[in-house]
Amino acid sequence: MIKLDPSWLDNVTKPSRYTGNEWNMIKKDPATVSVSVALAFPDVYEVGMSNLGLKILYNILNRINDVVAERVYAPWVDMEAVMRQNDVPLYTLENMRPLTEFDVVGFTLQHEMSYTNIINMLDLAKIPLLASARDEHHALVIAGGPCAFNAEPLADFVDFFVLGDGEETIGEIANAVRTWKKSGKIGGKNAILEQVAAIEGVYVPSFYEVSYRDDDGCVAAVKVIHPAAKAVVTKRIVRDLDTAEYPTKPVVPYMDVVHDRVVLELFRGCTRGCRFCQAGILYRPVRERRPETLLKLARQIVDSTGYDEISLTSLSSADYSCLHHLVTDLIQEFKNQGISVSLPSLRIDSFSIKLAEEVQQVRKSGLTFAPEAGTQRLRDVINKGVTEKNLEDAVGAAFQAGWSSVKLYFMIGLPTETDEDIRGIADLAYKVLNLYKNIKGRRGAKVTVSVSSFVPKPHTAFQWYGQNSSAELERKQQLLKSLLKDKNISFNWHDVEISYLEGVFARGDRRLGQVLLEAWRQGARFDSWSEHFKYDVWMNAFKKMNVDPEFYNLRNRDINELMPWDHLSSGVDKKFLQREYQAALAESFTEDCRRGKCSNCGVCSGLGVKIIDWEGKA
C-alpha cells in the first residue's frame, strides 16, 4: 500500500483524481481474494470515470466473492512528474496498491490516440512493456473495447484482447486465472494463455504470426502458430441485455467528471447503417432493455448515488422503441425529488424536439444535430438517412419551441466528396439561419458548425478508402471557413494532424508497435489532448523506425486485400462491408434492419442472436 505524502499532492492540479475513497467505492482486503484485477483507463480520472464499460466490469468482478477489481487512471503530466521524481509506482485508488501486485491489468481501448498512455501507464507501474518480456510473475496485461477489433498495433504490449461485450467473458477469464494460480501457475504464462485462448472472444496475439509481402508491404498471411488458437476470433455478445447485470451502485466521484449523473443504457447496438460508423458494426445487432427494467434501474441508481440527473445513453437513444413512454415515466416519478432527465443526441426529426421540450432541457444550451454531410448526394453515400426537409422540420420545430441556438455536426474528407459537398455545409448553415428569420420574423439564431475530419475505420464499409491528406483537409477547412462569414455562424474544426495519426493507427498492423514505443520514448502521451499532441515527435518516430505512415492512412486498399484485422471478427461478414462499399459508390440506401428488412450482414445467424426491439410489443 502506498502512503500518499502531502508534498506530492499539494502541488498538482485536481489532486482528488488520485485519492479515491468515493461513495460506493468497493474496497476489499487483498489478502482475502484469489484474483485481483486492475481496471485501467488510459486517460485522466474525469474522462475515465464516465466509461460505462468499466463500471459494468467493476460491478461484475467485485460481485464475485474472491475476486477484486480496483480502478486506475492515467496520471496527468504534473502528477506523472511527481511520481517519477519520488519513485512512486502507479497505484489503484481503492487500496493504493501498486499495479505489480495485481494478477491482471485490463485496459479499455476507446480510441487510438490513447495508446501511448497505455505504454506510459505500464512504465509508471514498473511492468515490463513488452508482452514477451513478462512471465508468470508479472501481471497479465489485457485489453478490450472497440479498438481491440484492430488490436494489431498493440500486439507487442498486450497478452490478450477481449472482443465484444465483456459481461460474460470477464468472469470466465477470472475463473481461468484463479484455477491457474491455484495450480501454482503450473505451465507458466503459456499455460494461462492457452486456457484463455479457448474462451470465445479472446485473442492471444502471440499465438499468431503475421507475414508481409515483399513487393507492396501488405499483409501476406496471418498464420496460427499455436494449437490453442482459433483461425478467426469472433466477438462475444450478450444475447439478452435485459437480464444482464447493470451497475446499480456506481462509484460517485467527488470531483466534477464527464457525465456525472445516472447513466441508463437503453440498448446496445445501432443498425441505422451509417457507412462511416464503426460502432454501428461492432455492436450489432440492436438489443433493447425493457422500459420497466430501465425504470427500476433508474430508481436503484438514484437511491444509491443521490444524483440529480438521469441521462439516457445508447448509440442513438432517440431510436429506443419506448422512448416517449420511458421519458414520461421518469419525469413523473422523479420530478418531486429535484431530479431531471436529460436526452442525449437528438435525432433529426420533430418527434425529438417534442421530447426535448418535455424534458425541459435548459434552452440556452442549444440543440445539436448531426447531418454529417452537406449534400443529399453525399448523405446517400454515407447512408445517413436524413433529408434537408427532415432537418428543416426539426430545426423549425426547435425554433418554434423557443430554442435559438443550434449546433450542426459534419464530417469532411468523406469518400467521393467534392467541393460542392463542402459548399453544401455552408448552404445548410445559412438555411438554418434564414429559417429562424422566416419563423420568428427577425434575426437572432446562432448556428455552430462543427466539422471533424473523417478517419476511415476498420470493420466499416469505408475500410478500403484512403483518408484525405492533411493538406486536402486543411484546404477544405479553409474553403468552408471562407464561406461561413456571417457573424451568427461560428465554425469549429479539428486538428488535422491528430486525425492523420488516428488514421494510421486505426488501420495499422503490428509493425506500428515499434513506432509507438519510440514516440512514447520521445515524450508522446495524451495525444488526444491537443495541448500535448506532439506531431514532430511522431514524424521522427516513423522516420527512425523506417515506417511510412501514409501506407496506412492515405492508401486506397484493394477490395480483396488481406486486412491486418481480418482474423478478428465482429460477426459481420466482410462481404456485407464490400456490398456496402459498392452501395456507397452507387449512392444507394440500405434500410435499418431494426424495423426494416434484414440486409444479411451475418451477425444474427453467425452469432445466434436476434434483434430485440420492443416496438409494438411493449
Next chain:
Amino acid sequence: MTKLRLEITKGEEIRYISHLDYARTIERALRRTKMPLAYSEGFNPHMKLSFASALSVGVTSMAEYMEVELTDQVSTEQLRMALAQQLPPSIVINRVKEVVGKQAALMAVVNIAAYRIVVPWQTVEAPEAAKIALEKFNNSPAVLYIKENPKGRREIDIKNYIAEAVISNPTPEGINLTMLIKITPTGSVKPSEVLKVLTEDFALPVNSKSALIIRLGLYVETDGVRVSPLEMR
C-alpha cells in the same frame, strides 16, 4: 418547514477535494436520505443548502457548518440518523441544531477561523530557531505579503488578519502551530500563506511542503465574545 444547522467534519481521506466537491457530496448524501428537502423555485431547482466559509483544498476540518431547509417538520435527531448513514466515513456529523426565527446567513456572520498546522522540521529538530521565528512574527507590527491569484497580484498585511499571537508547540518530529485568522468582508489570508511567510521571511526551519493543515473551528465574534455558529443566537 424546518431549518437545521449542522456541525460536520472533513476528514483525511477527502482532504484533497475542493469546497465545491464537498458541498456536492453533502447534497448527494442529503438526497439519498429521502428526507423532505426544500428546493428553490424555478427552471433549475436547487436544494436549499448553505455553507459557512469555504475550505481550501488539502485542508481537513474538525468543524464545518452548514444549513439545510426541509419542507416538513424533521427533528435534529431524525436528520442526524438518516444523514449519518449516507455520508462517507470521512464526513462526520458532530452536532445538529434547529434554527429558530430569523438569523443572519452563516456565510455572513462567521468571522474567525482557527487552524492547526502540523509541519515537520526542515532537516533537524530546531526548537530554538522556531521560537525566535515565531516571536519575531508575533511582534512585527506589520508583515507584508504578495497574494497572487489568476486575477493578479495584491499586497496585503498579514497581521491585519491575525486575531491572536500564533502559538507554536515543538515536538521531536516538527512543530504544531495554532492560529486564529480573521475572515473579513474584504478578504482573509490562508493558513498556508501564513506558513509560507513564516518559512520564507522569518526563517522558520520547517518543511512547509509536507505540512498538514487542520481547521479547528469557525467562530462568530461579537464584542469580544467568541461562539461557534451553533451557539449563536
